[in-house]
Amino acid sequence: MVDQCAILLGGLGTRLGELTRETPKPLLPVGDRPFVELLIREAWRMGFRKVLLLAGYRSERVLQMVADLRNTLPHGCTLDISIENEPLGTGGAVVNALDYLDERFLLINGDTWFDFNWNGLCTGHDEDTASVAIREIDLADRYETIEVDDAGLAVRVINRGEAANAPFYVNGGVYCFARSHFTDRQGRFSLEEDLLPALCEAGKLRTLKSDGYFLDIGVPDTYVRSQVEIPARQCRPALFLDRDGVINHDDGYVGSKDRFRWMAGAKAAIRLANDAGYFVFVVTNQSGVARGYYTTDDVVTLFDWMQDELRQEGAYIDDWRHCPYHPEGVVEGLSTAHPWRKPEPGMLLNLMNSWDIDVARSLMIGDQKSDVAAAEAAGVRGYLFSGPDLYLFTRELLSERGEA
Secondary structure (H helix, E strand, O other): OOOEEEEEOOOOOHHHHHHHOOOOHHHOEEOOEEHHHHHHHHHHHOOOOEEEEEEOOOHHHHHHHHHHHHHHOOOOOEEEEEEOOOOOHHHHHHHHOHHHOOOEEEEEEOOEEEOOOHHHHOOOOOOOOEEEEEEEEOOOOOOOEEEEOOOOEEEEEEOOOOOOOOOEEEEEEEEEEEHHHOOOOOOOOOHHHHHHHHHHHOOOEEEEEOOOOEEEOOOHHHHHHHHHHHHHHHOEOEEEEOOEOOOEOOOOOOOOHHHOOEOOOHHHHHHHHHHOOOEEEEEEEOHHHHOOOOOHHHHHHHHHHHHHHHHOOOOOOOEEEEEOOOOOOOOOOOOOOOOOOOOOOHHHHHHHHHOOEOHHHOEEEEOOHHHHHHHHHOOOEEEEOOOOOHHHHHHHHHHHOOOO
């Protein structure tokens, strides 16, 4: 499982003129946050718990942002920085940071937004292969392109203006590398001009095609567009899922992984929703905490294990809520009714206050009438699932919406 996302911040951003005279391009505001902060939060929500910034130009500004963000780190997440003392190119910046990097890591450009499930790039590698996300374009006159064979391997990098035959694929600036791809290199060098062609020649560069929204903020026109287009893309429909009886078999007060049995198709259903651009949220009554069968810490530990299991399949849960209260509980402070306990909508409403959710396009899958009631009270369409395969059930729902 790939747990680390490194973000390249090194470019001077000269095409943006005065905007980048004092501010690194990735720190320019998009909406109400620095652009790179949006990327960091995308990495965290997709399950990449360790983020490493590869900084150069005006690194003191980056250090201040890192200090501020560390005060609000999500559960289990870290944020670190590697600084190059002189410009080393996109490849040299990675070599400079090798001491901070995991054996395998995601790498993204800090000035582009490529909206797809980054986890899909990080599964199924051989020990010495790398992967790159590519996107199709109509004309190849302004870009280097990547020739791809029928198996999805990159064959060669073609200079701009030299590609003759469609389809034309360009590098989307999102990669999955191993440290071994960099350990024999030193000094200044380029990923695009040096490393990728070498990997192609060795047959060690896989590709993942995506038609997700893409924007490079590096020129004035696209930077202006980013102020409207990227915030709009952050508003997504959500798939709310109950846990017991939907994601896993309801074997009665499941509080540990040894009692957890995945529902058939559960991992694939979550991956399907991820790839379709949905938030995936879990909202689960956990009265076993109030009844003293297990603790909230046990619920958190089990969720972390679930997330690890999912990410090995290229899937992830964006966020989750649980309600540990029950009027018949025996644990002091938890033996009460609570507005988060379904059929009350509190968990869904809290997530709606925390995330930019397109409520009208969202849906909930549960196995009890109380799940549907909670969903409808929050303005979301609810569906009852009775088995046997969550993937088939979810695919049919999303297909009806033209989104699977």
